[in-house]
Amino acid sequence: MEQRDYFEEVYEVVRLIPKGRVTNYGTIARYLSLRAGARMVGWAMNGCHNRPDVPAHRVVNSVGVLSGKHFFGEPDVMQRLLESEGVQVKNDKVVDFKKVFWDPAVELAL
DNA sequence: GCGTTGACCCGAA
DNA sequence: CTTCGGGCCAACG
Numbered sequence: 112m113e114q115r116d117y118f119e120e121v122y123e124v125v126r127l128i129p130k131g132r133v134t135n136y137g138t139i140a141r142y143l144s145l146r147a148g149a150r151m152v153g154w155a156m157n158g159c160h161n162r163p164d165v166p167a168h169r170v171v172n173s174v175g176v177l178s179g180k181h182f183f184g185e186p187d188v189m190q191r192l193l194e195s196e197g198v199q200v201k202n203d204k205v206v207d208f209k210k211v212f213w214d215p216a217v218e219l220a221l
Numbered sequence: 222g223c224g225t226t227g228a229c230c231c232g233a234a
Numbered sequence: 235c236t237t238c239g240g241g242c243c244a245a246c247g
Contacts, residue, residue: 140242148241150228159228178228226245233239
């Protein structure tokens with residue numbers, strides 16, 4: 112009806128992101144086999160405000176940069192949320208991104 | 222219906 | 235290291 116299937120799937124995966132963990136758009140796109148690429152994930156996140164629980168602050172780009180921090184209203188909201196969950200953020204980037212990186216293809220596979 | 226933009230990713234120069 | 239180009243899809247004017 113209103114939302115596309117992959118939109119929901121993206122929200123689903125983002126919702127499943129555990130606290131203190133982050134993922135990136137490309138990983139979600141590939142996990143869902145989205146040919147659209149990571150861009151569609153970004154657009155899906157664009158409607159995240161229309162969703163009940165979509166921790167978009169746990170979704171960052173390939174380098175762990177809070178690319179969408181500006182869309183949270185205030186640029187420091189996203190960082191604060193991540194730090195509140197135990198994710199260290201420095202210079203709008205996730206510290207130990209590789210450590211806090213959450214891969215659905217691996218975590219959900221088990 | 223076309224052109225531009227968008228919270229992206231990757232490869233090449 | 236930086237810069238450029240291609241790709242893929244959706245929404246807006």
